[in-house]
Amino acid sequence: MRAAPHAASLPHRRAEAGGLDVRRLRADFPILHQQVHGKPLVYLDNAASSQKPRQVIDAVAHFDSTDYANIHRGVHSLSQRATTAFEEARDRVQRFLNAADRKEIVFVRGTTEAINLVAQSYGRMVLNLGDEVLISAMEHHSNIVPWQMVCRERGAVLRVVPMNDDGDLLLDHYERLIGPRTKLVSLVHLSNALGTINPVRRMIDVAHRHGVPVLIDGAQAAPHLAVDVQALDCDFYAFSGHKVYGPSGVGVLYGKAEILEVMPPYQGGGEMISAVTFEKTFYKGLPGKFEAGTPNITGGVGLGVALDYLSGVGLDAAAAHEQALLAYATEQMSRLPQVRIIGTAKEKASVLSFVVDGIHPHDIGTILDREGIAVRAGHHCAQPVMQRFRIPATTRASFAFYNTKEEVDALVAGVRTAIEVFA
Amino acid sequence: MSDDLRDLYQDIIIEHSKRPRNFHPMEDGQKAEGFNPLCGDVCTVYVSLEGDVVRDVSFQGSGCAISTASASVMTETLKGKTRRQIEELFGNFHGLVTGTRSPDPIELGKLAVFSGVSEYPTRVKCATLCWHTLRAALEGRDEPVSTE
Numbered sequence: 249m250r251a252a253p254h255a256a257s258l259p260h261r262r263a264e265a266g267g268l269d270v271r272r273l274r275a276d277f278p279i280l281h282q283q284v285h286g287k288p289l290v291y292l293d294n295a296a297s298s299q300k301p302r303q304v305i306d307a308v309a310h311f312d313s314t315d316y317a318n319i320h321r322g323v324h325s326l327s328q329r330a331t332t333a334f335e336e337a338r339d340r341v342q343r344f345l346n347a348a349d350r351k352e353i354v355f356v357r358g359t360t361e362a363i364n365l366v367a368q369s370y371g372r373m374v375l376n377l378g379d380e381v382l383i384s385a386m387e388h389h390s391n392i393v394p395w396q397m398v399c400r401e402r403g404a405v406l407r408v409v410p411m412n413d414d415g416d417l418l419l420d421h422y423e424r425l426i427g428p429r430t431k432l433v434s435l436v437h438l439s440n441a442l443g444t445i446n447p448v449r450r451m452i453d454v455a456h457r458h459g460v461p462v463l464i465d466g467a468q469a470a471p472h473l474a475v476d477v478q479a480l481d482c483d484f485y486a487f488s489g490h491k492v493y494g495p496s497g498v499g500v501l502y503g504k505a506e507i508l509e510v511m512p513p514y515q516g517g518g519e520m521i522s523a524v525t526f527e528k529t530f531y532k533g534l535p536g537k538f539e540a541g542t543p544n545i546t547g548g549v550g551l552g553v554a555l556d557y558l559s560g561v562g563l564d565a566a567a568a569h570e571q572a573l574l575a576y577a578t579e580q581m582s583r584l585p586q587v588r589i590i591g592t593a594k595e596k597a598s599v600l601s602f603v604v605d606g607i608h609p610h611d612i613g614t615i616l617d618r619e620g621i622a623v624r625a626g627h628h629c630a631q632p633v634m635q636r637f638r639i640p641a642t643t644r645a646s647f648a649f650y651n652t653k654e655e656v657d658a659l660v661a662g663v664r665t666a667i668e669v670f671a
Numbered sequence: 672m673s674d675d676l677r678d679l680y681q682d683i684i685i686e687h688s689k690r691p692r693n694f695h696p697m698e699d700g701q702k703a704e705g706f707n708p709l710c711g712d713v714c715t716v717y718v719s720l721e722g723d724v725v726r727d728v729s730f731q732g733s734g735c736a737i738s739t740a741s742a743s744v745m746t747e748t749l750k751g752k753t754r755r756q757i758e759e760l761f762g763n764f765h766g767l768v769t770g771t772r773s774p775d776p777i778e779l780g781k782l783a784v785f786s787g788v789s790e791y792p793t794r795v796k797c798a799t800l801c802w803h804t805l806r807a808a809l810e811g812r813d814e815p816v817s818t819e
Contacts, residue, residue, distance in 0.1 A: 285673065606689070608735035610710055611680075614791060618676045627711050640711045640733055669680050670689075670736070 268569045273561060274650045276301040287620030290655045295440050295468055295599055295646030296624050297490045300554070304494055307553040312546055319545055320519060320536075334545055337552025338535075341500050344555040345485060346476040351534035352508065354501040355543050359467040360390040362486030362501035363434070365514040365538060366463055367394035370484075371432065373511060377403035380429040382460075384409040384417055384446070385636055386439040389629045391465045395434065404431070411636065415442035415591040422451060426458050433462045437469035441630040441642070442591030443574070443599030445473065452481055461507065467491055471648070472570060472597045474563040477502050489547060493648075494554030498547030501538070508534050515540040566649035570598050573647045577656045584660070586667055590642050601628075601642040604667065609643040612666045616643075619662040621655075678787035679794075680736065683744075688736035693729040693746035700727070705804030705816035707796055712738050716804040723753045730801060737785075737794050742801035744781055754809055761802050768798045 274280055279299050282289050291299060311333055317326035319334050342350045356362045371381070371394075381395045385408050392406075399406045407430075409422045426433070433455045438445050452462045461483035466475060470487035477485050484503045490496035503511075513520055513531055517540035523530040531537045558566070577600050581587050586605040604612060613625030624644045627634045634640060645659055696702075700719030706712065712734030719727045728749045730742045749757060764782050766772025770789030788798045796818040807816045 610735040610794075610797065611737070614679070614794060615676060618673050626709065631711070634711070669676070670685060 268561070268565050268649055270569065270650060270652055274652075276303065276557075277650055278302055278305070280650060284620040284622075285618050287618075290619075290621040290651075290658045292645040292647065292651065292655065292659060293622045293624050294471070294648040294651075295491070295628075295644065297496065298471060298493050298648055299650070300493055300495070300550075301557050303557050304550050304554045308495065308546055308550040311549045316546065318542055330545060333549045333552075334543075337548045340552035340555050341502075344470075344475075344559060345500075345502050346478055347502055348478060349505055352502055352505050354503065354508070354535045354538045355548050356486075356499050356501050356538075357497055357544070358488040358490070358499035359465060359486045360394075360488075362484075362499055363391055363463065363465065364394045365501055366432075366434075366484050366486075366503075367398045369511045369514045369538075370461075370507070371395070371398035372402065374431045375399065375402035375404040378429060379404040379431045380407050380427070381405075382407045382409065382422075382425055382430050382433045384422075384435050385411045386415065386417070386442055386444060386446075386630065386633050387434075387436050388440055388465065388467070389631070390467075391434055391436060392632070405429075408632075409435075411444075413637075415439065415444045415593045417444075417446055417451075419447070419451070423454055426455060426460060428458075430455075430458060430460045433460055434465065435462065436465045436467075437475075438466075438472060438597055438599075439591070439630075439633075440468045440599065441601055441628040441633045441644070442593065443596040443601065444591060444593035445469070445595040445597055447595075448482070449480055456481065468598070471558065472563075472567055474567070483507055489551040489554065492551070492554055492558055494551040495544075495547040498544040498551050500551075505534060508538070511538075513537050513540065517541045519543075561649055567597065569649050570647050570651075573651055573653065573656055574598060574600060576653055577645065577647070577659065580656060580660045581663065584663060584667065587663065590637055590639065598648075599644060599646045601644045603639055603642055604663065607666055607670045609641040611670070612643045612663065615666040615669060616659070616662040619658065619665065621659055621662050623659070675787065675790050679791060681784045681787065683781070683784045684736060684740040687740035687743040691730075691739050691743035694731060694743065695729050696731055697727065697729050701808050701811055703804050703807035703812055703816060705732075705800050705807065705818075707734075707738075707800055707818040709796070709819065710735070712797065712800055714738065714742055714801050714804050716742070716801060716808045718749075718805065718808045720809075723755075725749050725752055725757070728805070730804075734800070735794075735797050737788065737797040738800050741785060741798045744784070745801050745805065748780060748782060749805075757805070757809070761806070764802065765799060768795050 277299050315329040317330045319331040338353050341353045411417050455462045463484035464482045466485050466487040471492045488499040520540040522532050590601040609625035626641050697717035702717045705714045714732035717729045728746045767774040768788040803816045
């Protein structure tokens with residue numbers, strides 16, 4: 249909701265930058281209301297995993313308590329109810345991504361499995377000796393290693409779009425790197441290590457001019473940016489439940505139907521077949537063809553509820569609030585002469601990665617933890633990014649819509665404490 | 672700052688992390704590499720033996736204050752010790768940082784400054800990486816040592 253002129257007369261509603269009623273939203277997240285080492289928890293590790301609102305926790309508990317059974321097979325009532333709930337979750341994902349058809353939504357374990365699915369199914373189908381897959385210099389390991397695996401197997405080559413010192417991709421290099429050998433482009437939408445928002449709409453256009461399909465790794469973007477797969481015109485989009493305020497162990501691969509149709513199955517088993525004899529197996533249509541075995545049924549239901557919750561908060565309002573927090577945190581941290589921010593791209597969201605002179609990120613992480621502040625310290629599963637900036641690791645604070653300006657102040661105070669300890 | 676933070680980051684640890692002792696490669700003798708894949712810490716330990724006795728020991732690498740200070744203090748305490756004495760010392764040190772064994776302060780000497788680590792289970796690997804690497808160097812193992 250937007251901050252109304254009379255908001256000041258409602259003491260329980262404190263509208264912060266972006267117009268979100270953050271205090272009311274925080275009340276939805278039971279885990280945030282606790283002390284860690286005697287200090288109020290300040291949870292700034294949302295890029296690793298976000299927390300769940302009571303709506304998700306309750307919906308999952310209710311589903312497991314009343315409707316749970318295996319799906320798509322039983323004739324009994326529970327199985328039908330569970331199937332309905334699971335398939336409704338698919339509809340919710342379709343709405344969240346604005347996909348054209350619900351059969352374009354494939355449930356997977358998470359972003360990592362989604363990318364592996366495309367690498368092993370689409371990649372093995374199209375890649376031959378000397379062909380190329382193009383990724384960027386700021387990919388998470390999960391958007392590097394699956395391509396290395398399939399490229400090695402097929403004799404293909406992995407090419408990398410470089411970036412500048414701010415963490416912006418060099419788009420002229422990108423255009424030059426796409427050529428007749430390029431069979432697929434796979435790009436991160438929002439970098440987990442740097443916070444860079446890549447201009448994926450434009451980069452997809454460039455790839456399509458060369459007839460090259462594009463996968464977008466949306467693990468970090470889905471919780472922070474409104475995603476419309478039809479407007480982006482991406483061929484694949486992947487994200488994880490546990491970063492969009494939902495459960496872990498469930499995620500989504502969106503794929504354009506015409507591509508998914510021609511792709512071979514990723515895994516074989518139950519669920520994904522229509523008929524099996526020892527001589528021949530007939531596969532199901534979409535999306536069942538890619539959903540072998542019993543899925544994370546409860547997780548899927550929880551993910552659907554989480555996406556509806558996030559849509560209810562409003563991605564634009566959430567993004568505006570998070571942008572204000574990021575700008576404030578960037579300004580406050582920049583005042584500390586010992587601090588260097590890693591990732592200063594023009595377009596950023598949620599992520600503030602930094603190093604402090606003479607203090608290793610793990611020591612900062614430990615000192616912040618004792619102040620009740622949860623951050624990530626390490627290479628963020630993006631070691632090539634660390635190598636690019638010639639640092640072993642960073643400390644990363646990552647914001648969600650439930651974070652506050654006061655929490656940013658606690659972070660900055662904690663970093664000051666670390667500097668004092670090592671003075 | 673809280674007391675247990677001060678217990679972890681004792682002045683000696685901060686000082687050793689900023690100015691590590693015996694921080695150089697060694698031409699003669701045996702060496703081994705260790706790394707912690709979770710955090711990217713790397714450590715190379717060089718050891719020169721005279722029979723069964725450590726004549727000299729040094730290290731290089733990069734890591735957090737705990738891992739750097741631990742390696743630095745370790746190199747200070749090992750000279751003149753036999754393999755067997757080092758094994759006993761490591762057992763004692765491991766017990767200290769994991770909180771699984773009541774330490775023998777006399778035997779540990781300066782190493783006792785790492786007692787605060789036992790309050791921080793995620794930091795035990797930082798304190799013990801150099802010791803695992805030392806062991807590999809003493810055994811002449813070629814394979815890098817990993818904490819995972």
